Structure formats: C-alpha cells, structure tokens
Amino acid sequence: MATLTCRQLVKTYKGGQRAVDGIDLTLEPGELMVVVGPSGCGKSTFLRMVAGLESISDGELRIGGTLANQLEPAQRGVAMVFQNYALYPHMSVFDNMAYALKLQKRPREEITRRVREAAALLGIEALLERRPRQLSGGQRQRVAMGRAIVREPRVFLFDEPLSNLDAALRVQMRLEIRRLQQRLGASMLYVTHDQVEAMTLADRLVVLRDGRIEQIGTPMSLFETPASCFVARFIGSPAMNLLPVTQADGRARLPGGLILDTEALETEIIETAPETKADTAASADAAEPPAAATLGVRPEHLRLDPQGEFAVTLEMIERLGVDALAYCRLPGLDAPLTARLPLATLEAAALREGSEIRLAVDGPLHLFDAEERRVARRARLSADTSAATSSIA
Amino acid sequence: MTTFERHSLTPWLLLAPQLVVVAIFFFWPAAESLRQAFYVQDAFGLGERFVGLANFQHVLASPGYWHAFGVTALFSLLVAAGAMGLALLLAVLADRVLHGARLYRVLLTWPYAVAPAVAGLLWLFMFDPVLGVLTHALAAIGVHWDAQLDPGQALALVVIASIWQQMSYNFVFFLAGLQMIPASLLEAAAIDGAGPFRRFFGITLPLLSPTAFFLLVMNSVYVLFETFATIDSTTLGGPGGATRTLVYKLYEDGFVGRDLGGSSAQSVLLMILVGVLTFIQFRYLERRVAY
Helix, strand or coil: CEEEEEEEEECCCCCCEEEEEEEEEEECCCCEEEEECCCCCHHHHHHHHHHHHEEEEEEEEEECECCCCCCHHHHHCCCEECCCCCCCCCCCHHHHHHHHHHHHCCHHHHHHHHHHHHHHHCHHHCCCCCCHHHHCHHHHHHCCCCCCCCCCCCCCEEEEECCCCCCCHHHHHHHHHHCCCHHHCEEEEECCCCCCHHHHCCCCCCCCCCEEEEEECCCCHHHCCCCCCHHHHHHHCCCCEEECECCCCCCECCCCCEEEEEECCCCCCCCCHHHHHHHHHHHHCCCCCCCCCCECCCCEEEHHHHCCCCCEEEEEEECCCCCCEEEEEECCCCEHHHHHHHEHHHHHHCCCCEEEEEEECCCCCCEEECEEEECCEEEEEECCCCCCECCCC | CCHHHCCHHHHHHHHHHHHHHHHHHHHHHHHHHHHHHCCCCCCCCCCCCCCCHHHHHHHCHHHHHHHHHHHHHHHHHHHHHHHHHHHHHHHHHHHCCCHHHHHHHHHHHHHHCCHHHHHHHCCCCCCCCCCCHHHHHHHCCCCCCCCCHHHHHHHHHEEEHHHHHHHHHHHHHHHHHHHHCCHHHHHHHHHCCCHHHHHHHHHHHHHHHHHHHHHHHHHHHHHHHHCHHHHHHHHCCCCCCCCCCHHHHHHHHHHHCCHHHHHHHHHHHHHHHHHHHHHHHHHHHHHHHHH
C-alpha cells in the first residue's frame, strides 16, 4: 500500500489563480521523494496541502490509504521540518521534542524514552536541557528533525530544511538526512529549490513548474532523458546548452552554420507523470514525430577537438579545480555555449580568453519540439559547406 | 578615539536643549519637592520650618491616606487587568483580520491620541445623570446610574475611562508582539496536535510574555500618575473620596489644602512606591518571561 497518494490535487486562490494545478503522484513506503522547482512553482504550497496547513481546493489526498483532505494536520500522521526550524523558543530541546507526545497524553516514561532515543540517533543528547537560542544552526536543524522523528510519523515532510545553513553544513546535513532516512526506513517528501540537493538525495525526483508536474523519475533518468527544455535547463549544473533550430532551404539549421539531420527512434521511454507519459506515447506512435525546434547538449558532453563541429571563440574560463568551465561564443547564439573541459587539456593547449577553438560533441544530443517537449529522434550534426560529416550516436 | 576626545563638548551641546527642559521641569521640581517634604510652610508661603520626618509621620498616621491607598490599589488592579485583557483580546482578533486590517488598527489606536482630560469628559458626558446616552440606556434595563452620588459607580466611571485610554497603547504593543511570532511556530504546534486554545495558551501567550511584562510596568506607572487628569475632569475624587487615588490626594492636599510639606511627603512616598513596584516586577517577573 502506498504511503501517500495524490490524485489531481488542486489549490485555487480567491482570484482564480492556481498555485497547484493537478498533481498526481504516489509516494512508496521508505521512499525519499524530492519535489524541486524554481520559486513560485507551487512546491511549498503542495507540501503545505499535504501537511494540512493549506486547504485542498480539489482532488484527493490519501495518506496510508485513508482520505486525508479534511483531516486536521495532527490527525494525518505527518511531521514537518520547517525552513526556519520553528522550534518553540520558550521550551527546552527536550520539551520541544516531547510536545507532541505530551499532547497525546503518553505516559511520562514513554515520552522520556522516545525523546532520548531520537536524541541519541541525532547525537544531541547533551543539548536536551538547552533552549533553542543557545544552539547553532546545525544543532537547531537536528532538533527540528528530532521533533519529527519522535512522533514516528507515516510521512516526513521537509520544507527547504537546509537553505538556512552554510554550504559546508548543508552538505553534511544532506548526508545525515539520507543516512537517517535509510536507517529508519522512513517515507519522506522533501521540497527544495536546490537541484544539487535534489539530485543527491532523491530516490525519485519531481520537477514542478507553474503548479504542474513537468517530469517524475529517478535523478539519473531526468538527467539523461529530460522530458522538456525546462527539465533540461533545471537539472544538471552547469545547465544544458540549448540551441535554436531553424528551417531554411528544406534543412534544419543551427547557429554557427551547422546542419541537423535526424532520424526517428524506434521507442524511447521517458519517465514522466501519467498524463505526459500518454502524450509521449502518442507522438511515438505517430508516423512522423514533430520537428525539432531546439537542440540540447550538456556542457559535459563537449570536448576539445580540432575537427569539432562547433567553431567558437573562448570568452571566459572558470577554473573549478580538476575541470574548467569554458564559456564560448557561437555566431548566431546569444547565450554562451558552455563546455566542461579537463583543466589539463586547456592548459596543455595554452588556451586563453579570446582563443579560437573547435568543440566536438561526445555524448547524447537532446531534441525538443516547438512546445519544448522531448522529441524521440536520433540527431546528427554536420557542417554546412564541408562534405565531411561527423555522426553522433 | 582622539576625534571623540577633541569634540567632547559637542555631544553636550547637542544634548543641552533636552537636558535644560528635563532639568527645569523635572529635576528642579523633584528636588524641591524632596526638600519640602522635610519642612512645614505657613499658609501664605512666606516662611518655612524644618520638621524632620514629621510630615511623613503625619501622612502615614492619617486614615485618609490609607483610604486613598486602598482606592489606588483597587483602581490600579482593575485598570491594569481590564486594559491589558481587553487589549490582548482585540489584538488577537485584529491579528486575524485579513481585509481592512489597517483601518481596524488605526481605529483601535485612536483613543490613545485623546488627552486624558478629554477622554474623561467624553465618558462624563456619556454617563451624565441627566443627559448621558449610556445613563438612558442603563435606565432602560433598570439600572439607576448617578456617578455623582454612588461611590461604586463613580469608581466604575473612572475605571472605564482609564481602561478605554490605556487599552490603545497596550493594543499597539500586543499586536506588534503577535506579529513578531512566526506563523511557522503555530503551524508546527498544529501539526504536533495542539488545538487553537492549546496553541494560544501554550505558544502565543508565553511568547507574548515579554510584551505583557513591559506593559504591566507601563500600566502601573500610568495608573499611579496619569489617571490624574481623568479623575480631575470627571469625579474630582468624589463622591466621599471613592475615587481619590494617591496622586489625586496629594494634589488636593498640596494645591487645594495648601499643605505643601504634607503633599511633598506624599509625592516622595508615591515615588518610593513606584520604585518598589517596578523593582519587584523586574526582580520576580522578568526572570519568568525571558526565553
């Protein structure tokens, strides 16, 4: 039985504005599902609807098999970790963690035992007598998680829990959340706007855009086969290069005087939400898939090659340590073409800002139609004038 | 640091206007009052004689002073409890209002802008035995109202007028205090299983306690001193001393009875009382409200 099921969940505000616009998803027991999206995409509203802090305008929310639309927050069997931790400042750490159990009128020994167990799990036993203001950010974060763990909820809800921490602590807490989740076998719904956090934590990833699900799948499936330009841009850092495809003289052309040839693929399975899955299936069945309007290539899939298709000017280099990000200018493209290159290769070729270089594609190409949906076609790039073509699988 | 030392005169120059005002209208009279408390004056103010603590002995031995003390205690308790309770209720309600919230807040803050004497008059008119709107309303439900004759009603009148005034001040602070409480705290409590009343008494009220403590100190001072104008414009301490508070009595004795020494002794005693009260509040209450 699924831990949590949403069917066409909708949140409508008074002006008719839809913050959440028909979300379908199923959280399996022991799964960590991350909901990710830019600010204003409705991800926090969605989480608050699950928690019972926002009313549900339409659709169905089931937690542990029971309809939860009208249940009070406390009756839903959920625990939430807030962005600002929301610890009660006038209570000790112990009382913060024990509050829910006290309200449930549990026996005193049971409360003490459960709080101590959770504290031991998080390594905060020494802090139990302190007040929240005497704790550091990371410690407060642990207490907030402890408060959730003590309740033994069916679902843990996390609302951007790491965004108030500094970078080093964020990485540490990220690992800790993952470790805890696996140890407790807990089901978690985790909201964030940080795509690195999303990629590293999630069993499954939900990309939200304007209150709708853009794509659901494992982090790697979203990285390898993004269902739309939006997902392609959002997942992966640095973002995927997207080049406009124009039709001229009966051929598909790219900036920089390149020709694009495509052939239909037999089938390509893209993990998406149910509704978009149907769409993709339909277009795959059609005799002629839609024409490509955008070509995407990840910065990781470009390499330095004297015979490369892209003739570009190196405009800026960001050295990351082992690798470097090369921002290049491709004639006819406004945004820079980004390539992630080994720093050693750059140094060996003695490249500097202003150098003329050629880049070859060394990896998959992604095609998207005029609606920015993925097109199931194999792509091939060639220079317009040259007879020599390079084929890319 | 050298720049500060070189211009050590400038800060004093800038502070001078305020210091002069405070010195002339506060320190000088206070010092004078302190000195006079140890003297008796003749009725024309032409001569005075040092009497040591005789003024204090006389004041503390007079039943009138202890009566006024009792009136003040009752009056303070009623006004502080009423003004703070009502203000908290209104602030909680105003905090929940989504539409026209600003209008509510302005309207609820208004009474504070009304001078105490005017506020007193306002309520005097409404409760006038012959003309008052409220007197007629009370008559309709069978209550005979005449604050000029009934001591209990006179006290009720000044209590109501004072509460009405002070409530606005408290309201502003309570509302600000409520808005300082992050919504997520109450949401977390809701998820933890606390109902609306539990949330109010378990989370909101404890978090408001520093505000409430501050207001308790301010209200005590208000009730002890500033209600003078309200009383003076309505009941004049009557009938039969039912509304004669300590500050009103010292005014009567000093400026009507011309007993400057006795009046000064009372003002010193009042000052000590306020000091002790404030000390007690800080000593015993503040520790409980800090978090």
